[in-house]
Amino acid sequence: xxxxxxxxxxxxxxxxxxxxxxxxxxxxxxxxxxxxxxxxxxxxxxxxxxxxxxxxxxxxxxxxxxxxxxxxxxxxxxxxxxxxxxxxxxxxxxxxxxxxxxxxxxxxxxxxxxxxxxxxxxxxxxxxxxxxxxxxxxxxxxxxxxxxxxxxxxxxxxxxxxxxxxxxxxxxxxxxxxxxxxxxxxxxxxxxxxxxxxxxxxxxxxxxxxxxxxxxxxxxxxxxxxxxxxxxxxxxxxxxxxxxxxxxxxxxxxxxxxxxxxxxxxxxxxxxxxxxxxxxxxxxxxxxxxxxxxxxxxxxxxxxxxxxxxxxxxxxxxxxxxxxxxxxxxxxxxxxxxxxxxxxxxxxxxxxxxxxxxxxxxxxxxxxxxxxxxxxxxxxxxxxxxxxxxxxxxxxxxxxxxxxxxxxxxxxxxxxxxxxxxxxxxxx
Numbered sequence: 001x002x003x004x005x006x007x008x009x010x011x012x013x014x015x016x017x018x019x020x021x022x023x024x025x026x027x028x029x030x031x032x033x034x035x036x037x038x039x040x041x042x043x044x045x046x047x048x049x050x051x052x053x054x055x056x057x058x059x060x061x062x063x064x065x066x067x068x069x070x071x072x073x074x075x076x077x078x079x080x081x082x083x084x085x086x087x088x089x090x091x092x093x094x095x096x097x098x099x100x101x102x103x104x105x106x107x108x109x110x111x112x113x114x115x116x117x118x119x120x121x122x123x124x125x126x127x128x129x130x131x132x133x134x135x136x137x138x139x140x141x142x143x144x145x146x147x148x149x150x151x152x153x154x155x156x157x158x159x160x161x162x163x164x165x166x167x168x169x170x171x172x173x174x175x176x177x178x179x180x181x182x183x184x185x186x187x188x189x190x191x192x193x194x195x196x197x198x199x200x201x202x203x204x205x206x207x208x209x210x211x212x213x214x215x216x217x218x219x220x221x222x223x224x225x226x227x228x229x230x231x232x233x234x235x236x237x238x239x240x241x242x243x244x245x246x247x248x249x250x251x252x253x254x255x256x257x258x259x260x261x262x263x264x265x266x267x268x269x270x271x272x273x274x275x276x277x278x279x280x281x282x283x284x285x286x287x288x289x290x291x292x293x294x295x296x297x298x299x300x301x302x303x304x305x306x307x308x309x310x311x312x313x314x315x316x317x318x319x320x321x322x323x324x325x326x327x328x329x330x331x332x333x334x335x336x337x338x339x340x341x342x343x344x345x346x347x348x349x350x351x352x353x354x355x356x357x358x359x360x361x362x363x364x365x366x367x368x369x370x371x372x373x374x375x376x377x378x379x380x381x382x383x384x385x386x387x388x389x390x391x392x393x394x395x396x397x398x399x400x401x402x403x404x405x406x407x408x409x410x411x412x413x414x415x416x417x418x419x420x421x422x423x424x425x426x427x428x
Contacts, residue, residue: 004103005094007087008427014082019090020427022108025099026074030063040065050093057086071108072115106424119150120409124362127424128211135260136210140361149359150408156193157404163189164397167390194376197369203358204366211361213262214350217290219308220299221271225319228333230254230267251289259347266293271307295349313349368407375400
C-alpha cells in the first residue's frame with residue numbers, strides 16, 4: 001500500500017500549515033526529513049531537510065503509531081510555517097520519495113473507514129462537521145461523528161439476530177416438542193425495534209433541515225413591504241425595494257443564522273391575480289415555494305383575503321406599521337418596529353420543530369431505516385400464518401438486518417463511497 005500525504009489545513013498563507021503523512025513508510029519518511037522522529041504520540045521541534053540536506057523549515061513534528069491513529073496506520077503530522085513557499089517545497093519533496101504519493105480527496109478518512117476506525121455514518125458526520133456553519137449544525141454533526149447512531153444500529157441488529165435465532169431454533173426442532181413458546185419474546189423484540197426505527201426515520205426529516213437549512217417564506221400582496229422586511233432581517237440590501245407593485249418577480253433567497261439554526265429567507269412575488277405573463281409566472285413560483293417552506297410569515301391585514309391559507313405554525317403580522325401607526329402585531333422593515341419580535345417568534349417556532357431531531361441525518365439513512373421497518377412489518381404478517389412459515393419470517397428478518405448493516409457501511413456500499421469521499425478536501 002502506498003504512503004499518502006497532503007496538506008491537511010486550508011490552502012493559502014497562514015500562521016501554521018499542517019501536512020499529514022499516513023502509511024507504512026510514514027515513520028521512515030519522518031526519519032529521513034527530520035533526522036530523528038519523535039516517539040509515538042509525542043511532539044518535537046525539528047528542522048525539515050530537503051534531498052541535498054538543506055533546511056526547508058523548522059516545524060513541530062508529531063507521530064501516531066497505528067492502529068491508534070486517525071487512519072489506523074502510522075501517521076506523521078508536520079506543523080510547518082504557513083508560507084505558500086514552505087508548503088509547496090515540502091509537498092514537492094514528499095512527491096519525490098518512493099512508494100509515496102499525494103492523497104486523493106477524502107483518502108485519509110477512507111482509510112479510517114477501511115481500518116474500522118470509523119463507520120460510514122461517522123464518515124458522513126465528519127463531512128457534515130467540516131461543512132457546519134451554525135451551532136445547530138455543529139452539534140448535530142458531532143452527535144453523528146460520536147458514533148451514537150452506530151451504537152444504536154448495533155443494538156437493533158443484536159435484537160433482530162436474537163429474534164431470528166429464536167425462530168430458526170423452532171424450525172430446527174420442528175419434529176420435536178419445543179419446551180418454550182418463542183413467539184412472545186419474538187413479538188416483543190420486533191415491536192421494540194420497529195417503534196425505535198420508525199421514530200428515528202421520522203427524525204431524519206428534521207435532521208436534514210438542520211443540515212441543509214429551514215426555509216421561511218415571506219408572503220403578502222404586492223407592495224406589502226416584503227422586500228423591505230427581508231432587507232431588514234438580512235441586515236443588507238438583498239432585494240430591490242420600490243413603491244411600484246410587482247417589483248419582485250422571482251423568489252429571492254437570503255441565508256442566515258437564527259439562534260444557531262440555518263435559515264433561508266424567501267422573498268416572494270406579491271400574490272394577486274395578474275394578466276402580466278411574467279408576473280404570473282413569478283406568482284406561481286411564489287405559491288409553490290411558500291407551500292413547500294417550513295414556515296410562512298404573512299404580511300396581511302386581519303380582514304385581508306389570502307391566496308394561501310396560513311397553517312397553525314405560520315406567523316401573521318400587519319405590514320407597514322410605520323404608516324398605519326399599528327402597535328399590536330404590526331411590523332415595519334423600514335423603522336425596525338416588530339422585527340426583533342418576529343425573529344424571536346421564527347426562532348422559537350423552528351426550535352420547536354427541531355425538538356424531534358434524530359441521530360440519522362441523511363436521505364440514505366432514512367431509506368435504510370424504512371427498508372428495515374418494511375421488512376419487520378412483513379415479518380409480523382408472516383408470523384400470523386403460524387410456525388410452518390417461520391423459515392420465511394427468519395429470512396425476512398435477515399433482510400432487515402442487512403438494511404441496518406448497509407446503513408453503517410458493513411456491506412453493499414462500495415458504489416456509495418466514491419460519491420461520499422469526493423465531498424472531502426484532499427487533506428482529509
